[in-house]
Amino acid sequence: MSRNILVPIDSSEQSREALDYALTEHAEDDITVIHVLDPAEQYAYGGVEGGMVNHEAIQEQRRQEAQQLLAEATEQADAHDVTIDTEIQTGSTKRAIVAYADDHGMDHIVIGSHGRSGASRILLGSVAEAVTRRSSVPVTIVR
Numbered sequence: 670m671s672r673n674i675l676v677p678i679d680s681s682e683q684s685r686e687a688l689d690y691a692l693t694e695h696a697e698d699d700i701t702v703i704h705v706l707d708p709a710e711q712y713a714y715g716g717v718e719g720g721m722v723n724h725e726a727i728q729e730q731r732r733q734e735a736q737q738l739l740a741e742a743t744e745q746a747d748a749h750d751v752t753i754d755t756e757i758q759t760g761s762t763k764r765a766i767v768a769y770a771d772d773h774g775m776d777h778i779v780i781g782s783h784g785r786s787g788a789s790r791i792l793l794g795s796v797a798e799a800v801t802r803r804s805s806v807p808v809t810i811v812r
Contacts, residue, residue: 672698672776677705677766677800678742680734683781687811688742691779692749701754701773702742704735705765732757763799770806778808 674695678684691700706728739755746753758765770778782797801808 673774674698674700675766675770675773675775675778676700676702676742677762677778677780677796678702678738679704679781680738681781681783683783683812685745685781687779687781687809688745689749690809690811692746692751692753695777695779696749696751698776699754700746700751701756701775702739702746703756703758703766703769704738705758705760705762706731706735707760707762707765709761762796763803766796766800767803767805770804775806777806778804780808780810782810782812 672695674691676684676688676691678688688702735757739757742755743753756769758769760768766778766780769775778800780797780800782795797808797810801810
């Protein structure tokens with residue numbers, strides 16, 4: 670019986686490696702790839718017109734980037750001859766991943782880690798660590 674595997678991705682090499690791991694190790698399972706649009710990260714983008722922040726333009730740009738990431742994930746899956754489902758979620762990245770896993774009956778999460786240690790890990794936090802702590806299902810962290 671196949672299991673439901675969740676693979677959150679961003680634009681990092683680590684998330685591509687996590688997806689590659691999932692495609693290799695869980696090729697017979699149902700794999701869902703998600704990208705989370707975190708509104709808190711919106712201010713890292715430009716989108717300033719005449720001194721005003723154009724929130725709609727920023728959101729549209731981020732949605733297009735997310736769609737491109739998911740298209741690349743689909744191509745990566747096609748190269749492994751595996752079919753995947755893709756989703757875009759909105760919210761706090763850490764919470765959205767765990768909530769998606771709970772709400773959609775996921776059996777396992779495979780997530781990439783940036784491998785930070787020491788002060789940078791404490792200051793920047795770790796999505797992989799938070800997901801591991803909060804998840805009700807097993808999590809594999811790929812470095």
